[in-house]
Amino acid sequence: MLRCLVQGHPKQWEEVLSKAEFAYNAMPNRxxxxxxxxxxxxxAPNTAVDLIVLPKCQSTAAASFxxxxxxxxxxxxxxxISANxxxxxxxxxxxxxxxxxxxxLVLVRLRRERFAPGEYSKLARRKLGPVPIIAKYNDNAYRVQLPPGCNTSPTFNVSDIWPYHSTDDATISINSSESSSSEAGED
Structure with a gap:
């Protein structure tokens, strides 16, 4: 609205701000x-047309008001309520x-916001998985078991989680003991 009012004079936006506010408050809301x-x-607000003829003061009953x-x-x-x-x-x-x-077993999306500055790579995988869900907080938040070395929170919103569908008929099982034993062997 301000862009339309200032047009070729953008530095004069403060001068038209009160006019814009009045116009906004005088129009019906969707x-x-x-x-x-x-x-x-x-x-309704008084406009210039309303001020030309002064209205006669007539009192109405307080109850009807x-x-x-x-x-x-x-x-x-x-x-x-209906608009909402x-x-x-x-x-x-x-x-x-x-x-x-x-x-x-699910796939989780790793967004840029989940990583500290400098840790996110544009060429890294966007989805990680399959990883098992280890806790359900509610229908919108789940905790997954991330692989070791993944420096991000293991809690994900449901919008970042997809069900994992194996490409073959093999059964996939991930045990926490397997991941911890491989960590111990690296030391």
Whole structure:
């Protein structure tokens, strides 16, 4: 909005900031269907057209005002709930439900953020595995048994975990004693 208002004069953004704020607060919100001024101040903002003719002061009953305002707030609440449900449905269209059990073999994605600066290599494998799941915290967080020398946290979000499917019919079993015995032999 500021880019449109300042156009060829980007250093004058502070001068149009109050105009942008007024315009934003005077327009109906997509989620609530109401103007933010109406929600906060119980009436629409005064514009230049409103100030030309001074309104006559007429008092209404406090009860009708309270009822109208509470009805408006409940309408806003329902609008927000329905908007959030629409947003949730849109966001969930691309999500996939993944549940794992302790002992399942999985592949884990190693993101750049999981490593200390200088340890991540662009040419390193993106997925590591198969590794067994050793603990389930909840449906979104799992702890896996990473190989020795992997200097990252063994707890992964479900979005970084894929089920492992063997390319052949061979049974794969990984024991913690096998990995610890190979570590002992290296010393």
């Amino acid at each position: 989620s609530t269907g109401k103007v933010p001024f109406t929600i906060v101040y119980t009436k 309270t009822n109208d305002y509470s009805k408006m707030l409940s309408d806003v609440k329902q609008q927000i 449900q629409r947003y949730k449905m849109t966001a969930n269209t691309h999500r996939r439900k993944k549940l794992f059990e302790v002992g399942d």
